[in-house]
Amino acid sequence: MIAPLQKNLFTLILTLLSLSAFAQTGTIKGVVRTSDGQPAPFVNVALKEINKGTTTSEDGSFTFKNVKAGSYTLITTFVGFQPQEKQVTVTSGEVTNSDFTLSESSEQLEEIVVSDTRTLNEKTVDIGKSGIKPMDLPQSTIVIDKTILDNQQVGRISDVLANASGIYLMGTTGGVQEEIAGRGFSYGSSNTFKNGVRYNNAVMPEVTGLERVEILKGSAAILYGNVTAGGVLNLVTKKPKFQNGGELSFRTGSYDFYKPSFDVYGALNNSNKVAYRLNSSYENSRSFRDNVKAERIYFNPSFLIKAGKKTEILVEGDYLNDKRTLDYGTGSVNYVVADIPRSRFLGASWSYYNTIQKSATITVTHALNDSWALNGIVSYQGYNNDLFGTTRPNASSQLVATDGTWVRGLQRSGTDQDYYIGQVNLTGKFSTGSVKHQVLIGADQDKYDNTAQAYTYANPIASNKNVYDTINIYDLSKYQQRTDIPALTLSSTTKNPLNRTGVYVQDLVSILENLKFLAGVRYSYMESETANVKSYDDAFSPRLGVVYQPTKDMSVFASYANSFTLNTGLDINNNRLAPSFIDQYEVGVKNELFKGLVSANVTAYKIVNSNLAQSVLVQDIPADAVNKTNPQELAGEVTSKGIELDIMSRPINGISFIAGYSYNDTRYTKSSQYIDNSRLRYNPQHTANASIFYTFTNPLLKNFNVGFTSFYVGNRVAGRSTRTTVTNDTYKLMTLPDYFLFDFSAGYNWNNVSLRAKVSNLFNQLSYNVHDDNSVNPIAPRMFSATVSYKW
Structure with missing residues (x-):
């Protein structure tokens, strides 16, 4: 057992050592945006000299902590965009900011249209309101993005939903609508949204204007009130x-x-x-x-x-x-x-x-x-x-x-x-x-x-x-x-x-x-x-x-x-x-x-x-x-x-x-x-x-x-x-x-x-x-x- 005085002294020494170590390092922060000013998520960012890398978050930001003082080369790479390099200098105990704006050529833009590097568990749903990352959310979600919509040449919502497990047509009454259901319950008009607002789905929605389709399975009552069980659908x-x-x-x-x-x-x-x-x-x-x-x-x-x-x-x-x-x-x-x-x-x-x-x-x-x-x-x-x-x-x-x-x-x-x-x-x-x-x-x-x-x-x-x-x-x-x-x-x-x-x-x-x-x-x-x-x-x-x-x-x-x-x-x-x-x-x-x-x-x-x-x-x-x-x-x-x-x-x-x-x-x-x-x-x-x-x-x-x-x-x-x-x-x-x-x-x-x-x-x-x-x-x-x- 360490005596109280010895224990306090021991804690003080550890603290000083930690502060000393921190004083020899700094932090690099930045934001990557596209040419139209929008955040660029999931862009690869690397420190060339020490081979250390990360990816930008949903808001385009990135951070490198505990980087030793000195000069470094920051490199950003992303499919469809030109790689970029910037020289940064890290000062002990300080934060260095370095932002990037991605630039693209017409040929590379064609690539980005047919590619989406985000995985199923990286696509946050707007219908969830709070921006919780899928890996942190105790609920099943699916996002069907424009890459999929274009590749599959979808013509109706039923074509889109064929990419999600457990979501299906329960009827097409009169041949004039597509009645959607999931987990045994109807996705009626109370459960169907467009841009986060309830949408009457007694008519077939138009898909040419869609950027993506979001599905939040299970209960969404805390967010939207009297929605039926099974989930909600959001057309973006x-x-x-x-x-x-x-x-x-x-x-x-x-x-x-x-x-x-x-x-x-x-x-x-x-x-x-x-x-x-x-x-x-x-x-x-x-x-x-x-x-x-x-x-x-x-x-x-x-x-x-x-x-x-x-x-x-x-x-x-x-x-x-x-x-x-x-x-x-x-x-x-x-x-x-x-x-x-x-x-x-x-x-x-x-x-x-x-x-x-x-x-x-x-x-x-x-x-x-x-x-x-x-x-x-x-x-x-x-x-x-x-x-x-x-x-x-x-x-x-x-x-x-x-x-x-x-x-x-x-x-x-x-x-x-x-x-x-x-x-x-x-x-x-x-x-x-x-x-x-x-x-x-x-x-x-x-x-x-x-x-x-x-x-x-x-x-x-x-x-x-x-x-x-x-x-x-x-x-x-x-x-x-x-x-x-x-x-x-x-x-x-x-x-x-x-x-x-x-x-x-x-x-x-x-x-x-x-x-x-x-x-x-x-x-x-x-x-x-x-x-x-x-x-x-x-x-x-x-x-x-x-x-x-x-x-x-x-x-x-x-x-x-x-x-x-x-x-x-x-x-x-x-x-x-x-x-x-x-x-x-x-x-x-x-x-x-x-x-x-x-x-x-x-x-x-x-x-x-x-x-x-x-x-x-x-x-x-x-x-x-x-x-x-x-x-x-x-x-x-x-x-x-x-x-x-x-x-x-x-x-x-x-x-x-x-x-x-x-x-x-x-x-x-x-x-x-x-x-x-x-x-x-x-x-x-x-x-x-x-x-x-x-x-x-x-x-x-x-x-x-x-x-x-x-x-x-x-x-x-x-x-x-x-x-x-x-x-x-x-x-x-x-x-x-x-x-x-x-x-x-x-x-x-x-x-x-x-x-x-x-x-x-x-x-x-x-x-x-x-x-x-x-x-x-x-x-x-x-x-x-x-x-x-x-x-x-």
């Missing part, structure tokens, strides 16, 4: 640049598909304060479905204003006008997909689904200092939809008979929606002793003004019933089809306003460099109205997680989060149901393998909704119940569990690949209405994805690349879930066949011109996306497309 559009440039392209393909588009950007009047970007596209096409066609116009302007050294203002607009034929597919007979040609259209020739969607968003970012930043967003979105056509096969008791006879009715509906949101976030980093904190404090308020119009059709020739005409789905020539467009009567206009307010706080606490805890909570308050019944709900959404990093290339995590969803049903006393609360558990391992060349992440999860809203059985409705028309109760339970694997590589000698697999099992684990342990509809138990692209380096084939993309979706069930206690129940489930999609792509770049070609669904697989049993939409057959573009 292209941003302004101070460097002048642009692209003009034209895509054509099977079934008279034509799509010109342009994208221009640069500094406004050569200013270093204001930059702009304008991208737009026009699409016109037929379909493999007879009489089905589509036309859409997209316009996406944006401006970036540098209001000061620490303040940026981003103004973004978005406009989409989408017109297409309403198409409920090939129909089904007694819960079996009808055996008719894939191309046969069963609706009225004039049926339509027209949508206009527009938005304006202002984002202000202000750096308070090097550690703290303030971010504010205000946004408006307008959504208007007009649906008019024949009813769905088998809907409203108008069933398709065994011989194929179907009495068609008419339907028309309108939707007008105005959505407003304002949010503010304060992010910061600080230390309490040796403990580091990365904090997020925020508040948001949003408002929906929803108006729905419903119409009725009464045919006087058919006793004022909703009867338009009769067809036979197996033989369309058997009956004469009507082609006139009757007038329908507006029967009701319903308003459903919704107001939400939330406040939240979150802290990533680094106890040690390799041991971190994430804790946070959100309080949400909501006011809503359904059928003239007002409701007031509130909820707390906690989040807890732990991350342990045994090495810098491995991260092991576990987390718990609680989320909630609003219920619109009324109980037996005509009171609005309380929200359903959902517990989510997640564990996983994130790995950087082969010196960071390959990311490989594995995640397991369990999600339990233990108070699921369901209908009260008729025999259980009390005689004195106020509401005897379909009252509901919180008495069911749904459990989702599964495992996901995601693999993504950096470009390795011209080769890059992505692979993934997911297993999901989502069932009714307790229900008075459905058979216990029965599967929820639309969710495949197995999905898998793989893609590989190769850019030739041989002089004879330079600038030529080829790629293969595949996606597997296991069998699913649709139809109508069987009830357990209803006499003579005729509901049945439909089993949908699994399918395997295989695409081939090839491209060639010559100076500023590029040519790409693609064959999708190479083996002409056939399967269906089905909603209930009344929108049976076949997947697209083998199709060809080609794109030529010019960049400057």
Whole structure:
């Protein structure tokens, strides 16, 4: 045991020695930026004389500590940019600053367009708000960037999501939208975002304006309130640049598909304060479905204003006008997909689904200092939809008979929606002793003004019933089809306003460099109205997680989060149901393998909704119940569990690949209405994805690349879930066949011109996306497309 005096003396000597050693060394700091002033992450920086290197962080900064006093050569290298060298002198006990601005040639810029050196675990998601690095986040994330979007020549969001495990289409109702789901739960409009703002996904989003797509799996309730379980999706559009440039392209393909588009950007009047970007596209096409066609116009302007050294203002607009034929597919007979040609259209020739969607968003970012930043967003979105056509096969008791006879009715509906949101976030980093904190404090308020119009059709020739005409789905020539467009009567206009307010706080606490805890909570308050019944709900959404990093290339995590969803049903006393609360558990391992060349992440999860809203059985409705028309109760339970694997590589000698697999099992684990342990509809138990692209380096084939993309979706069930206690129940489930999609792509770049070609669904697989049993939409057959573009 060291005596107190000796111990103090010993400590003093160690301190002096440490200070002496520090006094003989200094620090080098700097920031690397691109020529348009943006931070350049993941740039290699090295000290030539001592062979010591590092890479820049997300904000472009780098640091060398404990460098002996003297003169050194700093070298920066990055694919697509010219190497640079600078001489620096390190002075004992001082910090030497040395910044770089990368410069590029036109030839090298072509390289950077087709390469992304960041790995899966280096791509921070904006949708996470706090800027936590993926290796520090106890949650699974995926970023699908522009390199992948361009290489795969994506045309729809479903093409993009084929690169992420466990994310899939659960339906394409009416052939007019892509209903996305993950981990057994729908990614509805509450779970779909564009640039961090909720986005109505009842229309197919335009992909030509996308810079990347972000997926935050699991619970996001602490950040966004009442989002359903499974995850959230964020579409990030292209941003302004101070460097002048642009692209003009034209895509054509099977079934008279034509799509010109342009994208221009640069500094406004050569200013270093204001930059702009304008991208737009026009699409016109037929379909493999007879009489089905589509036309859409997209316009996406944006401006970036540098209001000061620490303040940026981003103004973004978005406009989409989408017109297409309403198409409920090939129909089904007694819960079996009808055996008719894939191309046969069963609706009225004039049926339509027209949508206009527009938005304006202002984002202000202000750096308070090097550690703290303030971010504010205000946004408006307008959504208007007009649906008019024949009813769905088998809907409203108008069933398709065994011989194929179907009495068609008419339907028309309108939707007008105005959505407003304002949010503010304060992010910061600080230390309490040796403990580091990365904090997020925020508040948001949003408002929906929803108006729905419903119409009725009464045919006087058919006793004022909703009867338009009769067809036979197996033989369309058997009956004469009507082609006139009757007038329908507006029967009701319903308003459903919704107001939400939330406040939240979150802290990533680094106890040690390799041991971190994430804790946070959100309080949400909501006011809503359904059928003239007002409701007031509130909820707390906690989040807890732990991350342990045994090495810098491995991260092991576990987390718990609680989320909630609003219920619109009324109980037996005509009171609005309380929200359903959902517990989510997640564990996983994130790995950087082969010196960071390959990311490989594995995640397991369990999600339990233990108070699921369901209908009260008729025999259980009390005689004195106020509401005897379909009252509901919180008495069911749904459990989702599964495992996901995601693999993504950096470009390795011209080769890059992505692979993934997911297993999901989502069932009714307790229900008075459905058979216990029965599967929820639309969710495949197995999905898998793989893609590989190769850019030739041989002089004879330079600038030529080829790629293969595949996606597997296991069998699913649709139809109508069987009830357990209803006499003579005729509901049945439909089993949908699994399918395997295989695409081939090839491209060639010559100076500023590029040519790409693609064959999708190479083996002409056939399967269906089905909603209930009344929108049976076949997947697209083998199709060809080609794109030529010019960049400057």
